Amino acid sequence: MAEIVLCDQRKKLLTDDGHIIVKGGPGAGKTTISLIKAERTIGEVGIEKNQRILFLSFARSTVGRVVESAKSILNPEHLKNIEINTYHAFAWTIIQTFSKLIVKHKIIRLLNPADAAARFFGLSKENRRNECKRLFEEEGILSFDIFAETTTEILERAKKVRAMLSDVYPIIYVDEFQDTDPMEWPIIQLLGERSTIIALADPYQRIYDFRGANPKRILDFEKHFKPTTYDFGDENNRSNGTDIVQFGNDLLIGSNKGKKYKQVQIKRYGYDAGEPMSAIKYALFESMKRQIKDKPDNSWSIAVLTKTKLGTLSISNYLSKTSARHKSISHEVLIDPAGPALVAVLIAGLMERKSKNELRVDFVNNIIAHLRGRKDRVTKVDIERSEMLTNYLNGSKVIGKNRLHLINDIEKIVDATLNLIFSGIPQADWLLVRDQIGKATHEVLTDIFTDSKYIKLLNRGALLGETLAENYKQNGHYGNTKEAVRTGLLQEHFSMANRDYKGIYIMTLHKSKGKEFDEVIIWDDRQSSIVRFNPTPSDIEQARYLLRVGATRARQMTTICTPNATPCPLLF
Numbered sequence: 001m002a003e004i005v006l007c008d009q010r011k012k013l014l015t016d017d018g019h020i021i022v023k024g025g026p027g028a029g030k031t032t033i034s035l036i037k038a039e040r041t042i043g044e045v046g047i048e049k050n051q052r053i054l055f056l057s058f059a060r061s062t063v064g065r066v067v068e069s070a071k072s073i074l075n076p077e078h079l080k081n082i083e084i085n086t087y088h089a090f091a092w093t094i095i096q097t098f099s100k101l102i103v104k105h106k107i108i109r110l111l112n113p114a115d116a117a118a119r120f121f122g123l124s125k126e127n128r129r130n131e132c133k134r135l136f137e138e139e140g141i142l143s144f145d146i147f148a149e150t151t152t153e154i155l156e157r158a159k160k161v162r163a164m165l166s167d168v169y170p171i172i173y174v175d176e177f178q179d180t181d182p183m184e185w186p187i188i189q190l191l192g193e194r195s196t197i198i199a200l201a202d203p204y205q206r207i208y209d210f211r212g213a214n215p216k217r218i219l220d221f222e223k224h225f226k227p228t229t230y231d232f233g234d235e236n237n238r239s240n241g242t243d244i245v246q247f248g249n250d251l252l253i254g255s256n257k258g259k260k261y262k263q264v265q266i267k268r269y270g271y272d273a274g275e276p277m278s279a280i281k282y283a284l285f286e287s288m289k290r291q292i293k294d295k296p297d298n299s300w301s302i303a304v305l306t307k308t309k310l311g312t313l314s315i316s317n318y319l320s321k322t323s324a325r326h327k328s329i330s331h332e333v334l335i336d337p338a339g340p341a342l343v344a345v346l347i348a349g350l351m352e353r354k355s356k357n358e359l360r361v362d363f364v365n366n367i368i369a370h371l372r373g374r375k376d377r378v379t380k381v382d383i384e385r386s387e388m389l390t391n392y393l394n395g396s397k398v399i400g401k402n403r404l405h406l407i408n409d410i411e412k413i414v415d416a417t418l419n420l421i422f423s424g425i426p427q428a429d430w431l432l433v434r435d436q437i438g439k440a441t442h443e444v445l446t447d448i449f450t451d452s453k454y455i456k457l458l459n460r461g462a463l464l465g466e467t468l469a470e471n472y473k474q475n476g477h478y479g480n481t482k483e484a485v486r487t488g489l490l491q492e493h494f495s496m497a498n499r500d501y502k503g504i505y506i507m508t509l510h511k512s513k514g515k516e517f518d519e520v521i522i523w524d525d526r527q528s529s530i531v532r533f534n535p536t537p538s539d540i541e542q543a544r545y546l547l548r549v550g551a552t553r554a555r556q557m558t559t560i561c562t563p564n565a566t567p568c569p570l571l572f
């Protein structure tokens, strides 16, 4: 790590013991100074043995990065006095320990987000919330929708719980405060009654307005806590010496248009009938050439970012194919797990021993769940297909070539699966089932097959593999595999596994938040366009912030590919 320079403002921040807000652009050094302050608090000021400094963040990936920085900044002895966690994991501990205060159930079960997407499909916002409340109160099943408000309810109900938490966590750092939603904000207010709150914020990295983030939140914080403000402005310690942050800041006011940047390239690509996405390969080749020259030990990382989940899958499919002109390019997709998670449950269902009819009903229901829960937005076709499948299960006659094609494929998979002979090795048997789906040609099933490639639950050493193997050994078949998979999915949700990025990664712009790569390539096209068609002023503002977050993830170079015919309006 480069030597950390402590300016006067930073020195003052280190000794300030009141509520604080630290502002600054991407890579300004908000996280770093917080960890230096935490080290000072533990090492010099001193805290009780059982006390911990809490560092809360939204995403697991950010937690991973903070953990890595903490290891290099804090004295190893002091690491045990710092807890770096996601909001979800922290809230879950509170809910598990104190849920008795608000519901009768002894054990609370979690509904994983993919199952929730399928289960609450088609419900209005209000009905969905009511259903979440009902599920929690009547059945003890908790969905992430009401995670924050459940935590608030517990904290509001019991002053003692608040006091206890503040005793354990006298200082709480709240990372990415600008994205705090209206449900999370009361938790911070309640904990801040007795704990010192230090918020880290960049108002222009606010990319979760659709989830309830609001420009007012920073003002709310200032009004409520009356913190001292430390502002690092446009300081750039991540890609120092480059004009990447300058580009990001220009983007906010539109002054990037017509300006040239050394480390931000804009590539307009034309229509290439043979390979419409070839521009992405060219951008990657150039980027890889630079990186391999710079780091022959292959320690480089390149991220390919795009707006939608489906966009990431199209890019991955394209890079995986070898064409007449280009070889395939090896890469990893960091995907929001809804589609693959639903497919994991679907495959698990096919592995369980059932009668033909039970297998068919379970399989079709899981296909419906996948149709409903896979995408950012469910299309009319998805809705029609899931209705047709429900009617099929209820005995209605299926009419139409395309529909019959799907039913035919489903029946073939059901028959083939029933005839499979399992080995008892879960990984191998999983692939055996997956291969049956791979033979299908209807789009609904090829989508399922595509998602199945991103399932990471059965990686070597993963607990799920061992559970399934044990299960098979004891029963001679895979009983209750779906439940084991659901548990595995929730463990994934809370796992803090940090990763060292090496190679090429594809993900959405949202998912790139808080991460760092040597180079970033942003792909804008008609299907996955950064600015939506017919945008409102607030859509444009969100698109600006999003593009700025993506572009400033790079340490060395950012390349933005946009179509010649419909270039991104934020660039031209």
Ligand SMILES: Nc1ncnc2c1ncn2[C@@H]1O[C@H](COP(=O)(O)OP(=O)(O)OP(=O)(O)O)[C@@H](O)[C@H]1O
Pocket: 001, 002, 003, 004, 005, 006, 024, 025, 026, 027, 028, 029, 030, 031, 032, 033, 202, 236, 237, 238, 514
């Ligand atoms: N005062 C400093 N002097 C030198 N380097 C620094 C300083 N502060 C931070 N850095 C380096 O700059 C990089 C970015 O810092 P950091 O992650 O703390 O920024 P951030 O403001 O939290 O960024 P973001 O908002 O994008 O998450 C890190 O590699 C860090 O080591």
